[in-house]
Amino acid sequence: xxxxxxxxxxxxxxxxxxxxxxxxxxxxxxxxxxxxxxxxxxxxxxxxxxxxxxxxxxxxxxxxxxxxxxxxxxxxxxxxxxxxxxxxxxxxxxxxxxxxxxxxxxxxxxxxxxxxxxxxxxxxxxxxxxxxxxxxxxxxxxxxxxxxxxxxxxxxxxxxxxxxxxxxxxxxxxxxxxxxxxxxxxxxxxxxxxxxxxxxxxxxxxxxxxxxxxxxxxxxxxxxxxxxxxxxxxxxxxxxxxxxxxxxxxxxxxxxxxxxxxxxxxxxxxxxxxxxxxxxxxxxxxxxxxxxxxxxxxxxxxxxxxxxxxxxxxxxxxxxxxxxxxxxxxxxxxxxxxxxxxxxxxxxxxxxxxxxxxxxxxxxxxxxxxxxxxxxxxxxxxxxxx
Numbered sequence: 001x002x003x004x005x006x007x008x009x010x011x012x013x014x015x016x017x018x019x020x021x022x023x024x025x026x027x028x029x030x031x032x033x034x035x036x037x038x039x040x041x042x043x044x045x046x047x048x049x050x051x052x053x054x055x056x057x058x059x060x061x062x063x064x065x066x067x068x069x070x071x072x073x074x075x076x077x078x079x080x081x082x083x084x085x086x087x088x089x090x091x092x093x094x095x096x097x098x099x100x101x102x103x104x105x106x107x108x109x110x111x112x113x114x115x116x117x118x119x120x121x122x123x124x125x126x127x128x129x130x131x132x133x134x135x136x137x138x139x140x141x142x143x144x145x146x147x148x149x150x151x152x153x154x155x156x157x158x159x160x161x162x163x164x165x166x167x168x169x170x171x172x173x174x175x176x177x178x179x180x181x182x183x184x185x186x187x188x189x190x191x192x193x194x195x196x197x198x199x200x201x202x203x204x205x206x207x208x209x210x211x212x213x214x215x216x217x218x219x220x221x222x223x224x225x226x227x228x229x230x231x232x233x234x235x236x237x238x239x240x241x242x243x244x245x246x247x248x249x250x251x252x253x254x255x256x257x258x259x260x261x262x263x264x265x266x267x268x269x270x271x272x273x274x275x276x277x278x279x280x281x282x283x284x285x286x287x288x289x290x291x292x293x294x295x296x297x298x299x300x301x302x303x304x305x306x307x308x309x310x311x312x313x314x315x316x317x318x319x320x321x322x323x324x325x326x327x328x329x330x331x332x333x334x335x336x337x338x339x340x341x342x343x344x345x346x347x348x349x350x351x352x353x354x355x356x357x358x359x360x361x362x363x364x365x366x367x368x369x370x371x372x373x374x375x376x377x378x379x380x381x382x383x384x385x386x
Contacts, residue, residue: 009324010139010298012190013341022248039235052177052203060243063167066186066200069223074161074211077101079130087138117149131161136169140327142300143293151181172297172340174266183208193253194341269296275378297340315358
């Protein structure tokens with residue numbers, strides 16, 4: 001019998017039954033009028049839900065492909081690009097840009113903190129930037145960037161395209177594309193949307209679309225906005241084969257988010273994250289991200305003294321939950337646990353009970369039931385304040 005392991009890494013995240021059912025449907029032809037209607041409904045719902053008056057592209061591919069799509073459609077060789085890096089995945093943009101012969105400046109935050117809007121404003125004033133990238137949540141550090149405040153800063157720089165990497169945030173953190181002056185935002189299906197890996201969604205505002213037209217022919221093919229816009233307007237047309245069953249899964253995931261509401265969904269994620277961190281800190285763990293910069297979609301948890309990372313994560317796996325290793329300087333010193341998407345309090349109780357058991361097996365003096373108990377106490381406090 002296959003081992004039952006709950007996936008609690010920063011993505012992919014657990015997939016609920018209604019979404020699984022959509023992926024298990026009998027496949028339809030991409031030209032089938034029923035699928036064409038479903039795809040168009042998904043495109044329109046995503047645009048409306050996240051308030052993007054430009055174009056919305058739900059396409060087959062990973063979040064990294066979306067990163068390339070964002071850069072490819074708004075820059076040309078020799079342009080200046082500002083990378084605001086709050087961790088490992090912010091740094092990934094550097095190589096993407098350098099391979100495109102772009103001039104890159106990087107603002108690098110100390111891990112656990114974020115680059116502030118004032119720091120961004122000071123850098124933008126130094127030269128003409130074609131684009132600026134910001135990770136809304138960086139999974140290496142579990143920090144959340146103040147994208148709304150940065151959006152206010154970007155209003156002073158109308159030539160700079162504001163790109164938000166929302167892979168580990170969108171669907172957990174609140175976002176309003178047009179309202180926050182975001183020109184491009186993208187996410188992956190496998191994070192807070194709670195779908196299996198394989199699709200990304202990219203929202204492009206009017207500034208980004210105008211920049212693409214101004215560039216003329218670009219060397220990229222699959223990720224060219226101009227190739228996909230006719231299909232997003234009318235999915236009965238063909239450019240490349242859509243991920244049919246994942247489109248259905250994303251349609252169901254989007255319906256779940258719509259029913260919950262973006263603000264309510266963010267509130268649920270935030271409250272759960274607060275309770276999870278309080279429970280973990282009660283037994284001597286520390287949180288890498290500083291107060292005020294902590295993401296609601298995951299936590300980077302620094303071990304109490306004496307815990308061996310490999311031993312702990314192996315115990316977690318044997319006990320039925322998988323968490324992720326830390327990156328960079330925190331490799332071996334911390335673990336990362338996702339708490340995003342369609343997870344429930346019952347899921348978190350299982351996870352925290354497993355954490356508690358695994359810590360005890362690794363030699364940490366923990367009173368049985370204390371971690372789960374603290375989590376439930378915090379959730380009760382939150383519900384009483386609501």
